[in-house]
Amino acid sequence: MSGTGRTDDGRGRLGGVLSNLAVAVGCVLFLGGSAWAAVVYKPYTVPTSSMSPTVNAGDRVLAERVDGDEVRRGDVVVFTDEVWGATPMVKRVVGVGGDTVACCDEAGRLTVDGDPIEEPYLRADGTASPAGTPASGKDFTAKVPEGSLFLLGDERTSSLDSRVHLEDTDQGAVPRSAVQARVDAVVWPMNGMIDRPEAFAALPGGVSAVGPLPLQAGSVGVGVLLILGGAAYGPLAALSARRGRRTRVPAGDR
Template sequence: MDTEAQHTERDRSSETEERSRSARISGPGRSRWSWRRTGVLGGVCVLFLLLLSHFVLQPFLIPSRSMEPTLQVGDRILVNKLAYRFGDQPRRGDVVVFDGTGSFLQEVPEENPVTGLLHGTAAALGLAEPAETDFVKRVVGVGGDRVVCCDANGRLTVNGTPVEEWYVQLGDAPSKVPFDIVVPQGTLWVMGDHRSQSSDSRDHLGQPGGGVVPVEQVIGRADWIGWPFGRWSGVPETGAFEGVPAPAAGGHG
């Protein structure tokens, strides 16, 4: 008997059986399970990101030039939703994101519920522009402050103290619209850094709410620029308001 030929036959038979078993294991059923598992894992990841965005840290896409040079069109900032959650209050100089309903917008734009849900989800992940009711501005005055523009040297003053606004877009005046306002308690006076391109508290002085934003409408503080990678950094803090005194009794500085 040719034992070598017999062994060769067995080897070939084993290889064929192994290939057949591998084909069964990696067949259509396993492929479907793999896709299903990938889909479930993807859904869990999206749910986690949505919860993180809702309660802790929300990406926010900058859609306009109103905060240049600090924030540029296309920047994705990370909004710290815990910044004012435990009793801390917005301070002068903070860059905040807020819901402008009732202050900057008197009527909420109507939209299709399904479209609104999809857009809201994409916006919460920083993949789409924010809702039309959301704004990003810099806090210039807090409750009780007297904010005036401009003094004899063309500077904005808070409680009688001139503020050197180095963060304002080069070439912009502090404001071409004169104003003199005492900020009501529990509200904020906010302005964009690119004053000639920003619709802010100045533009809503004659409307209900007087242009100020209730503190409870603040969504969070813009702390970081997360995208693009070339601009990855913290949002610069400013010492421009360090010399501003607390408002006098009655809110007049």
Template sequence: MSDVEQPRAGAPRAGRQGGKFLRDVVIIVVAAVLASFLVKAYLVRSFYIPSASMENTLLIGDRVLVNELVPGAVPVQRGDVVVFQDPGGWLTAGQGDDLIKRVIGMPGDTVSCCDAQGRLSVNGHPVDESYVVLPPGTDRVAMDDFSVTVPKGRLWVMGDNRYDSADSRAHGTVPVSDVVGRAFLTTWPASRWTVLSRHGDVWDGVPDPS
């Protein structure tokens, strides 16, 4: 009797083990899908670049991934490329609700333009922005002079293409609360796949406002 009954006793155990395995697989798949949804919904978003204001860092038609933990959990830094909601009056009807620019001045910073080499100064420190588009036949950026101290809770932002960017020079500062996130990766087209740099070598030497 025992030779016949032992396989029968083992069969339910095998079935139970198989069922447990399938249950675990389903749980893992569901968890992975949910995690992916949460990441896309609350941590990372994709944005399309519709204008030339950030050339040559970003070109028309590029798609970028944006880290939405900035500025809530991760602070904004000088040099960050950020997406922000239109504070009002930056965009005309039909242009959408979001813009993308580089952070030049943090709250309390004094941003001035320009020295003899065409460089911006932040808190008296000139910054060599090698990524800025220069007009054909020139070796310096030529902009109208200005000097502004960024109010508390706001940012001074500018496009890398200084000759084709309606930015804080035209519209003023941006509330930090309007920042959607920091762009960190160009994902499309495939030939443009690259990590977006804040150019720490340029910005880390800027002193805090006195």
């Protein structure tokens, strides 16, 4: 009996050490992932439907703080430009410095330097444009100045974007320095990550790399599981021990 007791005590101590270690590691992952996300990302509430169906009015998004020089075609960015108004706005980058952005070709598609761009994000089901459906309600051509970005909303029928400012000296473009952040995910409702459009990947410069949000979310999630698992070990071990004592038959009754 004494040998069994010492074995049980040893197992209990080892289990206690492991459970404490799990809680400690879980706290590090949870707090570290949360702090990392707070430094890298900033939450925004989208005020209008100009980016529908990708981002709708009232959606809560997480935007990675980036320098304007890091932005690539296809990115959804938060920016502020005095010509457009003094409040942060959310639009998609479709052209960068040196590009000629035009719409529409014979199939109704946007073109960048003559290359047609398929834009499945313009439709909620993510399919290609039906034949004859234009990517813009108005035809336009713009040469984007160096150091600038040409921005369009995904809701092309109502978005007030670079097309409205075509008569400005910069052909409707905004300076890269106006960009504050790049939208990576819609967190409320939980629509998930915003994909980098494949159509822009073949153009010079490619598309942006995915931000660190999945890694940060994974760190927080694993941390929560470790904390809960480690905290639950003590009560479960005690319950198991009590059940073991109740079922153990005294030596004198054998």
